[in-house]
Amino acid sequence: MATLKEVQSKISSVKKTKQITSAMKMVATSRLRGAQNAMEAFKPYASKFAEVLGSIAGKSGEDASPLLVPREEVKKVAVLLCTSDRGLCGGFNINLIEKAEKLIQNELEGKEVSLVCFGKKGRDWAKKTPTPIDDAVIGVMGGRIEFNIASTSGQALIDSFLTGAVDEVYLIYSEFQSMATQVPTLKQILPIPSLSDMVEEEAEAPADGEFLPEHICEPSSDALLGEMLPKNVFIQIYDALLQTTTSEHAARMRAMENATKACEDMVEELQTIFNKTRQAGITADLMDIVGGAEALKG
């Protein structure tokens, strides 16, 4: 049986761990609030953009932009993987990486895959795989994300799509559904899935039956569409980054909450052992004294 001193030092070390985990939980909670606000602030822009895009997309043909045209033969694929920079957030990164792993092994088997990594965890994983890393963005996930980060890497992807360096681009990110559920999600961003689907999917914003009037467009509607489509790609990437960051904080909050609870349980258990050990010591001492007294009497 452990000595009193050992148990005591174990208790204080577990208590210290608990302090750290509960502090991390509080930090994650406040960061989560910030990330959620950023997501909320982005919504009006995204939905208005989708509405405007929907209203001009209807007027343009499928060949309005080269970004819409699927390649006949898909050889090279780029996968944009969003993860977090930091750990201690439960299975968050592992789930995202598994999703990427499965995609590369199954759907994209036999194709040349390259990765663009947002977040350190994804990059560290990618380094260990034979898949080449095209680009890695470290130090932005988890904090305040600027739109130009999404547009810079989005532009790079669009450029390599247009030059034929890649034939398809996928996006893997963590969809923030609620505080308790964050789902790793796969989305194709290039070539842009057909316009009519996109309009249906994204034009939820305007109320039912609302009539979107015909616009006078300047420059022509095709030119406008050509300008808006790349931006739509940036918006999707930005949205993915925001959602991943929000999910990361939510996942960390939960992980830290669980860790804090586990610490509490452990302290309780150790306290019982401590008490028992202490009691055993006292009993032994008493026995000694009583035995000694009896001997003296004798």
Next chain:
Amino acid sequence: MAEKLFLEVVTPQKAIVSEEAEIVVAPGSEGEFGALKGHTTFLTSLKTGPMRYKDATGKERVLFINGGFCEVLPDKVTVLAESAERRADIDVARAMEAKERAEQRIAQKQADIDLVRAEASLRRALYRLKIAETK
């Protein structure tokens, strides 16, 4: 007093303006345009530059707009800008820095892509400074 239309300026980061305005003047890609209530529906891309509007009290306000789109409806103007700032929110020191950096890059004349980016950045900085100066 003219009738008012509703002006909204949103960026990916936040909504900058959401209020009534008498007249809105914005830098369209084919030239600056003004919109009053009853304007026909109109959609255009925007250039970098100043956007002006008169708010409900008739006071003229100036914003810096960097690229994006503008949708004009008879009673509403929506600006989707990549970035936008009210005149009071412009960071003059940062704009000065950006201007100097861009000028240096242009002076060095590196690869073409850098030049295009440096010019765009210089344009943004100059407009920011110009707007910040006007009273």
